[in-house]
Amino acid sequence: GQQVMQIPQYQHVQEGEDFTTYCNSSTTLSNIQWYKQRPGGHPVFLIQLVKSGEVKKQKRLTFQFGEAKKNSSLHITATQTTDVGTYFCAGRAQAAGNKLTFGGGTRVLVKP
Amino acid sequence: KAGVTQTPRYLIKTRGQQVTLSCSPISGHRSVSWYQQTPGQGLQFLFEYFSETQRNKGNFPGRFSGRQFSNSRSEMNVSTLELGDSALYLCASSPGGTGPYEQYFGPGTRLTVT
Secondary structure, eight states: OOOEEEEOSEEEEETTOOEEEEEEESSOOSEEEEEEEOTTSOOEEEEEEOSTTOEEEETTEEEEEOTTSSEEEEEESSOOGGGOEEEEEEEEOGGGTTOEEEOOOEEEEEEO | OOOOEEEOSEEEEOTTOOEEEEEEOOTTOOEEEEEEEETTTEEEEEEEEETTEEEEEOSOOTTEEEEEOTTSOEEEEEOSOOGGGOEEEEEEEEOOTTSOOOOEEOOOEEEEEO
């Protein structure tokens, strides 16, 4: 079945530094979504990418969808303590019945 | 608009029992999905309902079932509980239809099986 992998599983970042988390799918995706889950909270939708090679920005967050629509990345610049949480990518693939499949998440810890 | 609500928020059951969890979607949303979240397995898709019909199903045993009512509220049931069913069960709603809509998650029901 469809698999969505995220790396790294954990990311320790010094406040002010940049980092990137990567998402890779075993099948071509029709779209990809990113969610953030704060500790003790529930996933909250961040953004959706649909087009091949699409890049979207939200303040310090930059999201990219790969040309082959099988991978995506989230880049955060100048990390702040408010960025703490787990970031999930989730993709839909026609080959997998359009189920939304989540990656395992990248847990981000920020060192002040 | 009120967000997605889930009841109960916390539940403790013993092995062999059954449990029913409830989810009320955002008003106007017709699609409800259920996920199981555990530290080791992440977010696992259980099933999705749209207009009272199961549209998609994950790879869970038949002990896990669900349904959706005409007002879009949804319930999921787990029979013959096992220790491994201990998890956070999240419900998410979306407008539904054929678009790639984002999911709006509820706070979850924390189920502990002893």
